[in-house]
Amino acid sequence: MSLSKCFEILTKYFPSFLLGIRTTLIVALTGTLIGLLIGLLVGGIRAIKLDKTASKTNKIIKAVIDGILKIYIEVFRGTPMMVQAVFIYYLVYTNIVRWDKMFAAIFVISINTGAYMAEIIRSGIQAVDPGQNEAARSLGLSAMQTMMNIVLPQAIRNAFPAIGNELIVNIKDSSVLMIISITELMFQSNSIAGTTYRFTETYFVTAMIYLFMTSISSVILNAVEKKINHTRTSLPQSDTSIESIVIAKKGADHVNN
Amino acid sequence: MSIIEVKNVRKSFGNNLVLSDISFNVEKGQVVCLIGPSGSGKSTMLRCLNLLEDIDEGEIIVLSQDINKISDINSYREKVGMVFQQFNLFNNMNVLDNCVLAQMKVLKKERKEAEMIALEHLDNVGMKDFAYAYPSTLSGGQKQRVAIARALCMNPEIMLFDEPTSALDPEMVGEVLNVIKDLANKHMTMVVVTHEMGFARDVADKVIFMDDGLVLEEGKPQQIFNNPQNERTKQFLSRVLQADL
DSSP states (O other): OOHHHHHHHHHHTHHHHHHHHHHHHHHHHHHHHHHHHHHHHHHHHHHOOOOTTOOHHHHHHHHHHHHHHHHHHHHHHHSOHHHHHHHHHHHHHHHTOOOOHHHHHHHHHHHHHHHHHHHHHHHHHHTSOHHHHHHHHHTTOOHHHHIIIIIHHHHHHHHHHHHHHHHHHHHHHGGGGGGGTOOOHHHHHHHHHHHHOOHHHHHHHHHHHHHHHHHHHHHHHHHHHHHHTTOOOSSOOOOOOHHHHHHHHHHHHHHHO | OEEEEEEEEEEEETTEEEEEEEEEEEETTOEEEEEOOTTSSHHHHHHHHTTSSOOSEEEEEETTEETTTOSOHHHHHTTEEEEOTTOOOOTTSOHHHHHHHHHHHTSOOOHHHHHHHHHHHHHHTTOGGGTTOOGGGSOHHHHHHHHHHHHHTTOOSEEEEESTTTTSOHHHHHHHHHHHHHHHHTTOEEEEEOSOHHHHHHHOSEEEEEETTEEEEEEOHHHHHHSOOSHHHHHHHHHHHHHHO
16 A cells, blocks of 8 residues: 555545545534434433323323334344445335435434434433422423423533534444445445555545544534533523612612602 | 411332321411431421422322312422522523523513512522522532522422531531521521521421421420420430530
8 A cells, every 4th residue: 555646546536535525424414413303302202200190191102102212212223224224215215205315314314313312312311410300390390391491401411422422423334324325435435446446545545534524523522512511591691780680679679668 | 277287198118108197287477397317207298398209198288279189280389489408509500590590481571570580589698799600600508598599589488498508518507597597587488307406496486306207296496495295306306406516
């Protein structure tokens, strides 16, 4: 293997690599984002504990939903994404609709990531001190309000490193989606290697590009993590300063007296 | 008429019987202190009053309704403030938002109005200047004072205190007890689980001594502290009061 040959391949096939990078990033980013949303929903639902006073029907509905979600998580964590991709792609293609490969790829990576995210969010929720929940409920907030305002924001913060990890995993593992011939980086690399017959050099370049993408992601994720450790609440903020409120209050008291 | 009536309450966690047969009343404006050794069921009793635990048998009537039969738990809880041993301030919000959140979400108040009420209560507990501080930057005593202000923002009719000073450094106990004493002077109805015997003696209208899930003795503080009738009460008080010196 010669480094100069590597450089030659990179420059000569740069547009092809670039297309691969673009597709990989689109698939990985949207897949992680949609996966996170799925995870929040599934993990959130699974973490909800019904009040002891809840009706029997509600308890049964909850148990059934929990069961379905558990099966979803087990199936998608327990089978390779490559198999999921071909199976789901052809299943839909031959039986339902001749769908776009790119759409199929994002669909598969999203539900696959969602299964992992659901468990990440659930453990993030479980790591939130139960006292937070009790305090919120004791103020009269509903289970849903408590989840949205108190528990989930803290759970996401707890789980952020693991959520970021999923993005990095997806940048790399989206390579298996070449099985349904989307133009992501691995698929492009295979074509280039097939053209040049320089397998070692081509895949070395590929590896370096993956490493570059994941390193940049790590840096960004670390910066974001620092940032969210200082974020404020989602409640709308007013522009009123404490002093002006206190002055207004004193004024009102004065008038009242 | 009593604002809280607890009648023959029984509660167990699995095989562990925590409350065997508890009955007591709280009148409007009264301060009632629950005292007794650890594991006697005081905190569990208090948590039952706010429906954080449900009871197996008996009845709890608060504000003229059987609380274990009401359908809207949230609107009941909004009338009964609770302060916890571990403060439980919302870690993802600053002090002001801790006090504003439930006012906006439960009482549907405008932000401005909620802030005004919050700052008034924070001012009363001496925490107004910390309105934009996050809980992680506060001392235990400060957190507990904010927690009390947060509960008061809901304008509750009853306040429940679950060992409010047990997790504090000794030097911070005073500042929190003073806030609770102020509330007592304003005739807030309060049920306080406490190990602070001095506080119970000075502030309580009624002291209830619990052990092993039973009320062994209840009465005015002078009566309980100076002239306890029950052997177990005598034993407990002599140990605790000795430790106080």
